[in-house]
Amino acid sequence: MTDYIHHDPDRTCYSVTEDELNNIVEKAQPLWRDVCIASLFFGLPTFINAIAETTKQNAPEFTWSLLLNYIFGILGLVLAIIFGIAWKRSHKSTKDLVDKIKAKPKIELNPSTSNVGALDEVKKEIEELKNKPATWG
Numbered sequence: 570m571t572d573y574i575h576h577d578p579d580r581t582c583y584s585v586t587e588d589e590l591n592n593i594v595e596k597a598q599p600l601w602r603d604v605c606i607a608s609l610f611f612g613l614p615t616f617i618n619a620i621a622e623t624t625k626q627n628a629p630e631f632t633w634s635l636l637l638n639y640i641f642g643i644l645g646l647v648l649a650i651i652f653g654i655a656w657k658r659s660h661k662s663t664k665d666l667v668d669k670i671k672a673k674p675k676i677e678l679n680p681s682t683s684n685v686g687a688l689d690e691v692k693k694e695i696e697e698l699k700n701k702p703a704t705w706g
Contacts, residue, residue, distance in 0.1 A: 578692075585670070587671070590667045590670060590671065591667075593663065593667060594660075594663055594664055594667050597659065597660065597663035601652050601653075601655045601656035601659055602652075602656045604648075604652045605649050605652035605653045605655075605656050606649075608645050608646075608648040608649035608652055609645070609646070609649035611641070611645040612641065612642050612643070612644065612645015612646040612647075612648065612649055613642070613645070613646065614642075615638045615641045615642035615645060616638070616639070616642025616643065616645070616646060617642070618638050618642070619635055619638035619639040619642050622634065622635050622638065623635065
């Protein structure tokens, strides 16, 4: 059985090296990672500061600095978790895409047997057949 490649003349295929694919994985969506780290570095110290301020108090009392430290600390940690999950998902989807590209079958192109210009001839023949009236028998 002969294997055939079906060519779509409207489709453009690009050649990509393995190093270029690895660069895509490394550089894909670093924004999520950066925001996750920034949120963590903002939320963790303010939450620790709120806990330290709470433990210093003999009797529980309300202060604005304590309230703001808790709010910004918890908000920063929650955002760090959300952006961390988004970072992991985007990294995984990019990695899966690159693995899918790498798993495509390799096609050997032999310039002596492949006639790329033949596609134009086939298109002309199809156009000529479209313009001819149908004949029976």
